[in-house]
Amino acid sequence: MSDIDVEQIAALLNERNGVDKKIAAIIQRPMTSGHLGEWIAAQVFGIESETSAVAAAVDGRFTSGPLRGRTVNVKWYLKREGLLDVTERTELDYYLVLTGPASPAASSRGGTRPWCIESVYLFDAKQLLAELRERGVRIGVASSVRAAQWAAAEIYPRASNPALAVAPRQAELLRPFAPR
Known part of the structure; x- marks a missing residue:
């Protein structure tokens, strides 16, 4: 994995955290x-x-x-x-x-x-x-x-x-x- 991949994953997780925070506000529980x-x-x-x-x-x-x-x-x-x-x-x-x-029920690799x-x-x-x-x-x-x-x-x-x-x-x- 390259540094670029790690940075891209971090950016995507930040986006996901924002969405999860909005969902949590609606359902009043962690996402x-x-x-x-x-x-x-x-x-x-x-x-x-x-x-x-x-x-x-x-x-x-x-x-x-x-x-x-x-x-x-x-x-x-x-x-x-x-x-x-x-x-x-x-x-x-x-x-x-x-x-x-x-x-x-099989390997999740690639899925x-x-x-x-x-x-x-x-x-x-x-x-x-x-x-x-x-x-x-x-x-x-x-x-x-x-x-x-x-x-x-x-x-x-x-x-x-x-x-x-x-x-x-x-x-x-x-x-x-x-x-x-």
Whole structure:
């Protein structure tokens, strides 16, 4: 790497820090995929966020519709690699997972992780935990979720999971996050 490359990276990071600062001012949390994903989910799906960003397992509760009052853990994965951070905490009802494009879990060398939302999934936390245990899957960070489970949990853009219908206005709010 040359000195010019290092200087260019520093300049680009300064630009990014400026954008991150503007986003943080809106979401009232540091700019990370976790915090921003929770904020987007709260705005689009009517989730009241926990007051503490470090609450164990639960990021908030649905405020309306068929899931009103149910707890949710929101994830935003910039790529859907078939992995999900899963907890054994019993107070969690659902995972709401925003993802970028599907991608195999492989080396990231030469790749990018664009900040986009291509799909949204709703997993029943207790059902998913039971299915993973039945298969002998390790529970925790990066638990392996089968493609069929992802397909059955999809609520956007395809409505495979009847537990939560995405209203036209919600779909309208998600579309600008599509990969370009």
